[in-house]
Amino acid sequence: MNRQYLLRRRPQGLVTRDDFEYREAPMPEPGPGEALVENLLLSFDPSQRIWISELPGYMPPVGLGEVMRSDGIGRVIASNDPKLPVGSLVQGLVGWQDYCVTKKGTPFGFFRMPDHLPFPPEVMLSALGMTGITAYFGMREIGAPKPGETVVVSAASGAVGSVAGQIAKIEGARVIGLAGSDDKCAWLTNELGFDVAINYRADDWKKQLRAACPKGIDVDFENAGGPIMHTVFSLLNLHARVALCGLISSYNSTGDRSGSMAELSAFIVKRIRLEGFLVLDYAKRFGEAAQQLGAWVAAGKLKHKETIVDGLEQAPDTLNRLFEGEKLGKLLLRVRS
Amino acid sequence: MNRQYLLRRRPQGLVTRDDFEYREAPMPEPGPGEALVENLLLSFDPSQRIWISELPGYMPPVGLGEVMRSDGIGRVIASNDPKLPVGSLVQGLVGWQDYCVTKKGTPFGFFRMPDHLPFPPEVMLSALGMTGITAYFGMREIGAPKPGETVVVSAASGAVGSVAGQIAKIEGARVIGLAGSDDKCAWLTNELGFDVAINYRADDWKKQLRAACPKGIDVDFENAGGPIMHTVFSLLNLHARVALCGLISSYNSTGDRSGSMAELSAFIVKRIRLEGFLVLDYAKRFGEAAQQLGAWVAAGKLKHKETIVDGLEQAPDTLNRLFEGEKLGKLLLRVRS
Numbered sequence: 001m002n003r004q005y006l007l008r009r010r011p012q013g014l015v016t017r018d019d020f021e022y023r024e025a026p027m028p029e030p031g032p033g034e035a036l037v038e039n040l041l042l043s044f045d046p047s048q049r050i051w052i053s054e055l056p057g058y059m060p061p062v063g064l065g066e067v068m069r070s071d072g073i074g075r076v077i078a079s080n081d082p083k084l085p086v087g088s089l090v091q092g093l094v095g096w097q098d099y100c101v102t103k104k105g106t107p108f109g110f111f112r113m114p115d116h117l118p119f120p121p122e123v124m125l126s127a128l129g130m131t132g133i134t135a136y137f138g139m140r141e142i143g144a145p146k147p148g149e150t151v152v153v154s155a156a157s158g159a160v161g162s163v164a165g166q167i168a169k170i171e172g173a174r175v176i177g178l179a180g181s182d183d184k185c186a187w188l189t190n191e192l193g194f195d196v197a198i199n200y201r202a203d204d205w206k207k208q209l210r211a212a213c214p215k216g217i218d219v220d221f222e223n224a225g226g227p228i229m230h231t232v233f234s235l236l237n238l239h240a241r242v243a244l245c246g247l248i249s250s251y252n253s254t255g256d257r258s259g260s261m262a263e264l265s266a267f268i269v270k271r272i273r274l275e276g277f278l279v280l281d282y283a284k285r286f287g288e289a290a291q292q293l294g295a296w297v298a299a300g301k302l303k304h305k306e307t308i309v310d311g312l313e314q315a316p317d318t319l320n321r322l323f324e325g326e327k328l329g330k331l332l333l334r335v336r337s
Numbered sequence: 338m339n340r341q342y343l344l345r346r347r348p349q350g351l352v353t354r355d356d357f358e359y360r361e362a363p364m365p366e367p368g369p370g371e372a373l374v375e376n377l378l379l380s381f382d383p384s385q386r387i388w389i390s391e392l393p394g395y396m397p398p399v400g401l402g403e404v405m406r407s408d409g410i411g412r413v414i415a416s417n418d419p420k421l422p423v424g425s426l427v428q429g430l431v432g433w434q435d436y437c438v439t440k441k442g443t444p445f446g447f448f449r450m451p452d453h454l455p456f457p458p459e460v461m462l463s464a465l466g467m468t469g470i471t472a473y474f475g476m477r478e479i480g481a482p483k484p485g486e487t488v489v490v491s492a493a494s495g496a497v498g499s500v501a502g503q504i505a506k507i508e509g510a511r512v513i514g515l516a517g518s519d520d521k522c523a524w525l526t527n528e529l530g531f532d533v534a535i536n537y538r539a540d541d542w543k544k545q546l547r548a549a550c551p552k553g554i555d556v557d558f559e560n561a562g563g564p565i566m567h568t569v570f571s572l573l574n575l576h577a578r579v580a581l582c583g584l585i586s587s588y589n590s591t592g593d594r595s596g597s598m599a600e601l602s603a604f605i606v607k608r609i610r611l612e613g614f615l616v617l618d619y620a621k622r623f624g625e626a627a628q629q630l631g632a633w634v635a636a637g638k639l640k641h642k643e644t645i646v647d648g649l650e651q652a653p654d655t656l657n658r659l660f661e662g663e664k665l666g667k668l669l670l671r672v673r674s
Binding site: 273274275 | 610611612
């Protein structure tokens with residue numbers, strides 16, 4: 001039996017259980033050249049909220065009646081693919097289900113992980129996974145802070161932001177993180193070494209941000225959008241860089257989802273470059289990124305944190321935790337141990 | 338006697354004569370190391386509207402009671418500066434007046450022009466002037482169209498846009514110009530070689546634009562802002578470039594002057610880079626630009642057009658012609674022949 005969550009309808013705002021259909025399907029059979037995978041860990045990422053909307057994206061939306069798409073790690077338990085022997089670990093779009101088949105032509109496919117993982121699987125989906133790699137290229141290639149510059153990271157306690165801020169620290173920048181609770185802020189400064197962390201739900205957070213950035217902001221690693229982004233934009237310096245990674249605050253919006261930007265004039269005067277980017281464009285350099293991230297983790301320079309939920313049945317509620325509620329670092333769901 | 342127009346108050350919307358004070362001042366006297374210049378040609382540029390507002394810019398605003406600032410060309414008629422002998426031509430911020438003194442410390446200073454100008458003075462303020470050079474770097478360094486790509490130029494019949502579009506043609510791109518009248522559009526296609534020109538005041542202009550860009554838009558040379566910009570943004574391709582030169586539609590706005598941008602999501606998905614720029618950043622390469630522009634003009638590859646108003650007393654009304662009414666190419670005012 002294969003427990004699955006299928007997309008039943010396009011959610012309005014935060015997802016509800018009724019947006020998904022629970023189904024107990026028969027165990028899938030791998031076809032020629034395919035492998036059967038038992039899912040171990042599912043990754044939860046804000047982009048999943050986009051995948052179930054009708055917004056155009058870098059992948060087609062999840063179709064109604066299709067298994068909910070998610071990145072994850074699984075173990076091969078039957079195989080007609082000599083490259084994926086039984087017992088090997090794979091990473092790919094395994095979906096919200098107990099089992100999946102490594103079908104040919106799946107977007108971005110499945111890839112076999114090393115037999116001896118350098119870190120636990122949850123770290124391979126976290127600091128060394130797509131979110132860590134996104135932070136790596138976004139901060140190093142787009143933000144590109146110089147020593148002594150001021151970097152602001154929004155959604156700083158998230159999987160991408162927490163790594164992005166630490167990379168900026170490694171590069172010698174002064175780093176201010178924005179997060180949604182005092183606990184998250186304490187984690188950023190006490191554990192991750194952020195210079196300042198500001199709770200954007202505090203009444204005086206804008207004042208705190210101005211005080212924390214007496215020389216303005218040189219790099220905005222932007223993952224929030226909305227009023228947070230606009231406040232950060234108002235403090236950008238000449239030749240500031242905005243690494244536009246995401247606009248999480250708008251992903252659950254039922255009205256106009258897109259951000260608005262009222263500071264275009266300043267982008268001219270200050271010669272600001274704003275550049276959207278996608279980690280997939282750097283696919284050929286994933287190895288370089290993983291090596292560097294791994295070295296930093298091994299040296300204790302890069303901390304990581306995973307919030308792990310147990311039980312596939314928690315999947316729909318878990319998605320909402322990306323947008324509200326408490327969690328630190330990477331959000332994962334454990335299907336089985 | 339030196340006729341002068343001083344800024345009396347900060348205009349609301351389009352300027353009025355009452356925004357300026359006309360004064361007949363005594364002839365200025367050049368101090369040590371200074372030269373006295375009789376003004377010949379004044380340049381009129383949309384950025385002047387910013388200079389008399391309170392908006393922060395790359396130069397401080399013109400102060401109340403100060404002579405209105407403008408670029409221009411004059412002839413030295415008395416000199417205590419051996420580098421600027423009597424009879425030489427100078428270019429600089431001569432202002433709305435009959436005479437000026439080349440004071441030390443003037444922003445961007447005055448520079449002596451060649452004794453034998455390669456082109457008439459009006460061309461030196463037009464295709465070879467700041468506006469031509471702005472078009473050169475904005476199109477070549479920021480827009481950077483490749484052969485066969487689709488380029489849209491807003492404010493295409495203006496001093497910058499008309500040159501920018503022609504440079505894109507020289508680079509092998511397909512070029513669509515947006516302008517505010519059928520006459521301007523006819524000039525763009527019949528004289529300057531734009532592939533298509535669209536009157537943005539036509540009811541169906543958006544439909545015309547979509548039809549003119551069946552493969553989308555690769556480069557937006559943006560000088561308009563507002564609804565025109567948003568419509569262009571909606572057609573941007575993957576890896577499109579926006580050379581954000583100006584937001585002319587907002588310069589006379591009495592409300593929120595800044596543009597708004599509701600398409601940030603698309604900037605991520607499409608990896609779009611939007612970059613504000615200022616020609617002053619390329620000061621060290623002005624010579625290169627002027628040589629190249631001159632060669633193109635000489636070869637007949639780069640056409641130019643100047644709309645010349647006669648009489649200093651026309652200065653206040655002339656400024657408004659940048660934003661409304663008919664004019665083609667570079668707008669100049671002739672103080673005297």
